[in-house]
Amino acid sequence: MYYIAGLTLGPSSSSQALEGLAVFTTFRYMQYIISGMRATASVANAEAGPIRSTPTSLIGKIISPIHGLAFFIPPVMYSLCVAFNRFVQPAWMQRMSLPHDYFQYETEVGLRVAACASTFVVLRFVGRTSKHLGGQWHAIGRREKPKVVQTGSSVLIQGVLFTLMSWSYAPLVGLSITAAAFAVKMPIEEDLIMKDPAIAGEYRAYMQKVPARVIPFLW
DSSP states (O other): OEEETTEEEOHHHHHHHHHHHHHHHHHHHHHHHHHHHHHHHHHHHHHHOSEEEOOOSHHHHHHHHHHHHHHHHHHHHHHHHHHHTTSSOOHHHHTTBOOSSSSOHHHHHHHHHHHHHHHHHHHHHHHHHHHHHGGGOOSSOEESSOOOOOOOOOOOOHHHHHHHHHTBSHHHHHHHHHHHHHHHHHHHHHHHHHTOTTTHHHHHHHHHHOOOSSSTTTO
């Protein structure tokens, strides 16, 4: 028996409550991301105008959809499958679970609850990133009034948190694809910037000031 908030729960109901918390957290995160993207897109169109240059190569055209699908599919599938299965992970999903042998059940529950709580903290950083991008938000392309964004924060830990929330390897697969797509997108985006005379000089100075793209002092 387990005791949560003064309630006595059996193993089955405790597991369902935990999955319910993870599904709710995932749903809230996705809701925040989607609503934030819509709001930021409206601000970007109003402040910096429409996108006037986009990649012409095949990989440049498909990499953003791949990036987006790899980001959205794992949490959406988890939420829908668990919710429609009465807040129990289906058998096929359980086969991708993280090992249960290394931790006691209470420790596993604690890690999953902590991951859920941390996700709401991450939302604040996501909001700050969108705020700093402002009028320059886009998939890949240069807007009518481009400028270099030199402030803001980038959060790359949500995949790890979702792995703990769902206690599954599946989000790591999506995270790997997302990271690979991001690595492919960066040089394509930089090429567009360097071909734009309105911003190339400013971006060249920014690259000298901040030579690392993602990881300070490394890459």
